Amino acid sequence: MADDIKLDGVLSALDAGLPQAQARLLEFLRIPSISTDPAHRGDVRAAAEWLCAELAGLGFDASVRDTPGHPMVVAHSQKGDRRPVLFYGHYDVQPVDPLNLWDSPPFEPAIEVTPNGPVIRGRGSSDDKGQLMTFVEAFRAWKAVHGALPSDLVLLFEGEEESGSPSLRPFLHENADELRAGIAMICDTSMYADGRPAITTQLRGLLGEEITIRAADRDLHSGSFGGLAANPIQVLVNALASVKDETGRVTLSGFYDGVPDLSDELRADWGALGFDAEAFLSRVGLKHPVGERGRTALEMVWNRPTFEINGITGGYTGEGFKTVLPAEARAKVSFRLTGTQDPQAIRSAFRAHIRAALPPDCRVEFADHGASPASRMDISDPAFTAAKQALSEEWGRDAAYIGAGGSIPIAGDFKEILGMDSMLIGFARDDDRIHSPNEKYDLQSFAKGARSWARILAALA
Amino acid sequence: MADDIKLDGVLSALDAGLPQAQARLLEFLRIPSISTDPAHRGDVRAAAEWLCAELAGLGFDASVRDTPGHPMVVAHSQKGDRRPVLFYGHYDVQPVDPLNLWDSPPFEPAIEVTPNGPVIRGRGSSDDKGQLMTFVEAFRAWKAVHGALPSDLVLLFEGEEESGSPSLRPFLHENADELRAGIAMICDTSMYADGRPAITTQLRGLLGEEITIRAADRDLHSGSFGGLAANPIQVLVNALASVKDETGRVTLSGFYDGVPDLSDELRADWGALGFDAEAFLSRVGLKHPVGERGRTALEMVWNRPTFEINGITGGYTGEGFKTVLPAEARAKVSFRLTGTQDPQAIRSAFRAHIRAALPPDCRVEFADHGASPASRMDISDPAFTAAKQALSEEWGRDAAYIGAGGSIPIAGDFKEILGMDSMLIGFARDDDRIHSPNEKYDLQSFAKGARSWARILAALA
Numbered sequence: 078m079a080d081d082i083k084l085d086g087v088l089s090a091l092d093a094g095l096p097q098a099q100a101r102l103l104e105f106l107r108i109p110s111i112s113t114d115p116a117h118r119g120d121v122r123a124a125a126e127w128l129c130a131e132l133a134g135l136g137f138d139a140s141v142r143d144t145p146g147h148p149m150v151v152a153h154s155q156k157g158d159r160r161p162v163l164f165y166g167h168y169d170v171q172p173v174d175p176l177n178l179w180d181s182p183p184f185e186p187a188i189e190v191t192p193n194g195p196v197i198r199g200r201g202s203s204d205d206k207g208q209l210m211t212f213v214e215a216f217r218a219w220k221a222v223h224g225a226l227p228s229d230l231v232l233l234f235e236g237e238e239e240s241g242s243p244s245l246r247p248f249l250h251e252n253a254d255e256l257r258a259g260i261a262m263i264c265d266t267s268m269y270a271d272g273r274p275a276i277t278t279q280l281r282g283l284l285g286e287e288i289t290i291r292a293a294d295r296d297l298h299s300g301s302f303g304g305l306a307a308n309p310i311q312v313l314v315n316a317l318a319s320v321k322d323e324t325g326r327v328t329l330s331g332f333y334d335g336v337p338d339l340s341d342e343l344r345a346d347w348g349a350l351g352f353d354a355e356a357f358l359s360r361v362g363l364k365h366p367v368g369e370r371g372r373t374a375l376e377m378v379w380n381r382p383t384f385e386i387n388g389i390t391g392g393y394t395g396e397g398f399k400t401v402l403p404a405e406a407r408a409k410v411s412f413r414l415t416g417t418q419d420p421q422a423i424r425s426a427f428r429a430h431i432r433a434a435l436p437p438d439c440r441v442e443f444a445d446h447g448a449s450p451a452s453r454m455d456i457s458d459p460a461f462t463a464a465k466q467a468l469s470e471e472w473g474r475d476a477a478y479i480g481a482g483g484s485i486p487i488a489g490d491f492k493e494i495l496g497m498d499s500m501l502i503g504f505a506r507d508d509d510r511i512h513s514p515n516e517k518y519d520l521q522s523f524a525k526g527a528r529s530w531a532r533i534l535a536a537l538a
Numbered sequence: 539m540a541d542d543i544k545l546d547g548v549l550s551a552l553d554a555g556l557p558q559a560q561a562r563l564l565e566f567l568r569i570p571s572i573s574t575d576p577a578h579r580g581d582v583r584a585a586a587e588w589l590c591a592e593l594a595g596l597g598f599d600a601s602v603r604d605t606p607g608h609p610m611v612v613a614h615s616q617k618g619d620r621r622p623v624l625f626y627g628h629y630d631v632q633p634v635d636p637l638n639l640w641d642s643p644p645f646e647p648a649i650e651v652t653p654n655g656p657v658i659r660g661r662g663s664s665d666d667k668g669q670l671m672t673f674v675e676a677f678r679a680w681k682a683v684h685g686a687l688p689s690d691l692v693l694l695f696e697g698e699e700e701s702g703s704p705s706l707r708p709f710l711h712e713n714a715d716e717l718r719a720g721i722a723m724i725c726d727t728s729m730y731a732d733g734r735p736a737i738t739t740q741l742r743g744l745l746g747e748e749i750t751i752r753a754a755d756r757d758l759h760s761g762s763f764g765g766l767a768a769n770p771i772q773v774l775v776n777a778l779a780s781v782k783d784e785t786g787r788v789t790l791s792g793f794y795d796g797v798p799d800l801s802d803e804l805r806a807d808w809g810a811l812g813f814d815a816e817a818f819l820s821r822v823g824l825k826h827p828v829g830e831r832g833r834t835a836l837e838m839v840w841n842r843p844t845f846e847i848n849g850i851t852g853g854y855t856g857e858g859f860k861t862v863l864p865a866e867a868r869a870k871v872s873f874r875l876t877g878t879q880d881p882q883a884i885r886s887a888f889r890a891h892i893r894a895a896l897p898p899d900c901r902v903e904f905a906d907h908g909a910s911p912a913s914r915m916d917i918s919d920p921a922f923t924a925a926k927q928a929l930s931e932e933w934g935r936d937a938a939y940i941g942a943g944g945s946i947p948i949a950g951d952f953k954e955i956l957g958m959d960s961m962l963i964g965f966a967r968d969d970d971r972i973h974s975p976n977e978k979y980d981l982q983s984f985a986k987g988a989r990s991w992a993r994i995l996a997a998l999a
Contacts (some may be wrong), residue, residue: 300944362755483761
């Protein structure tokens with residue numbers, strides 16, 4: 078079959094058809110599919126139907142599939158003998174407030190010329206309508222040149238990504254046989270800094286926990302009880318301070334079980350990125366990496382687990398001063414996980430650690446804010462090499478395997494429910510202002526993104 | 539002059555006149571002199587005028603004295619050759635909300651029979667109208683029996699005690715020559731537990747401080763920055779945890795300079811109180827003293843300095859969870875001070891300690907929430923021995939010199955501005971519910987309080 082592939086033709090068709098592709102995207106962007114806002118429920122469905130009609134027009138077996146929330150759009154190309162590939166994107170968008178900070182109406186998208194080149198301005202241009210249309214346009218050009226879609230494609234589009242994806246996991250469970258593929262392509266991420274193409278191959282997991290420490294059955298006056306009665310804020314502060322040592326290492330028993338060292342291949346790839354931690358931090362007013370001693374900055378955010386205190390509250394926090402010994406103090410904390418760290422074992426170790434730090438008279442209550450293990454894709458799968466090569470050719474720069482410090486739940490869901498790894502390949506830029514006023518998507522991202530997918534389709538064929 | 543004192547007659551007159559004294563107090567309590575509430579401004583003045591008229595009727599040279607806030611009432615008995623004694627009380631009261639928790643209207647006071655004896659129920663009965671009327675009634679009986687008031691009395695009544703006393707210090711400064719006495723009697727405190735009479739001879743000082751720690755110039759996502767960027771909550775927690783060591787001692791440089799050991803006399807007095815720390819703590823759901831190792835519970839609250847965290851806040855504290863690394867975290871902290879600890883030296887040492895704990899990229903800002911040194915009265919002054927003896931005779935139990943863990947600013951103000959020590963002698967009970975619904979004052983406190991002052995007047999004469 079590889080003999081029959083006309084990649085140059087597909088790329089030429091994409092270039093020639095760019096004005097029409099832009100027009101289609103602008104039409105899609107005009108639908109205000111804000112999933113969190115019940116007033117836009119009809120618009121969300123309209124976006125699903127628009128997308129479904131596009132796909133059906135290309136020859137996909139496409140349908141809008143109801144869920145208890147917003148619908149999914151599922152589409153299949155003809156069955157063949159290839160390993161099925163699933164493509165994922167989401168057609169819902171973020172709310173637009175504060176509206177007064179937009180320079181043009183968020184749902185009247187337009188091509189705008191900027192000093193950094195032309196951009197598509199409007200809500201959803203980068204997150205994620207513009208990105209998902211990169212592969213849809215690649216399919217269109219493929220069909221035009223080859224007379225048929227690539228076989229064995231499964232497309233899944235979600236309409237609740239910006240509102241917590243409540244229907245996604247049930248939908249994957251209920252339709253597992255239909256959706257299961259050899260690998261998933263998720264187009265909802267950014268390129269590496271400076272527009273270097275990249276495939277995200279590992280994501281940190283996340284474990285959230287809330288602690289409430291209580292002592293007296295009421296707030297006490299520090300004049301009457303100070304120095305005598307347990308102060309829950311002090312107890313909380315002491316307990317939290319002891320979770321990390323002075324070198325930044327987490328002190329919980331067994332915490333580093335399953336934390337992998339970086340492979341030589343990834344160490345080389347990450348080293349070649351020339352990541353400038355100081356420049357990265359300077360964008361938020363910082364200068365110094367403060368993580369574990371003896372680790373590079375990229376290791377710290379991509380390959381090392383962390384403990385973070387995300388919120389803390391106790392006692393009097395208003396104007397002025399109150400000499401109170403409060404009855405309780407609370408904190409929300411999280412761990413980012415790597416490798417095969419077991420979230421439940423870490424939760425247990427954390428709770429044991431806090432309990433052991435409690436003085437007499439103090440009680441602790443824990444609340445579970447969820448947990449997901451880290452994801453590590455098997456980059457020995459030839460699809461990774463193929464996609465990396467295709468991206469490098471399109472962008473004229475070596476594509477990199479990178480990590481992500483955050484969690485992308487869909488990748489974990491695909492692995493857990495459908496048993497498949499994901500490749501996270503996206504063309505957004507750090508300055509796209511997703512979730513903010515004046516969102517944009519570089520026209521280059523859109524055009525070369527579609528060309529990238531054409532190359533990847535060819536490489537996988 | 540001592541030969542002419544007819545103490546038995548004064549005590550009999552107090553007993554015989556108790557019904558009329560109660561009636562006067564009830565009339566005083568009917569005036570809703572809530573100083574914090576501008577709607578009651580006229581009532582506060584009415585209470586001042588009622589009190590002034592009472593005193594003038596007894597032969598005092600009494601006047602209502604305007605301030606920028608609520609007025610003072612000042613009164614003098616005839617000048618003589620004795621060391622002047624100042625009496626202090628306050629005629630304003632706390633607000634009454636939540637009103638629905640009162641079993642009877644707060645400003646319709648009444649004598650109520652309870653299983654523990656008769657009480658005067660109503661706002662201000664214990665704090666402080668009932669208490670200040672104990673010495674006013676003692677003066678009345680003294681006058682009735684002796685034909686003249688005790689000489690060299692200075693009376694000062696404040697109408698802003700429940701709203702921060704903004705006019706008090708300026709008034710003391712402006713009228714220092716008129717108000718200066720040999721010693722001050724402050725009737726606004728409780729008896730020791732179980733109704734044992736007591737004179738408070740030492741008060742802890744207080745230093746308040748607020749810390750704000752900042753790192754990045756915005757909130758960060760813990761997926762992108764966790765493990766790399768400084769987290770102000772963690773920095774704050776680490777810094778606060780290091781202010782005390784595992785034995786409960788404060789680690790600040792020079793902190794214990796000026797902290798006195800307990801004198802043998804006070805150690806004996808306090809030991810004789812038979813303070814039951816476990817019973818005291820059990821009233822608020824606690825059991826174990828947690829202060830400095832090797833100190834008795836009473837030493838912990840009366841004679842040892844402390845560090846307390848009174849409030850802390852940072853990051854996300856609402857429902858659910860947010861993986862934020864916040865831009866800032868804040869805490870309000872305080873130190874209780876004893877002996878001659880220098881508040882400004884301790885503030886400096888604290889700030890230096892926090893600054894030394896800051897990692898790179900973190901900035902700290904401090905806010906000064908005031909400071910007052912500890913007060914220690916000179917109990918070698920014979921007035922103390924005389925008053926202690928008088929109290930012991932009235933109550934049939936040894937009166938005790940006790941400490942107070944809290945600050946009573948008026949005692950410090952008298953010392954600083956007028957150069958005089960104070961004796962804090964009050965007859966309130968721990969169950970008087972001051973500042974709360976259903977405030978009461980035991981009739982026994984009122985009757986024997988007045989008799990106690992008669993004995994003290996006789997002893998000082």
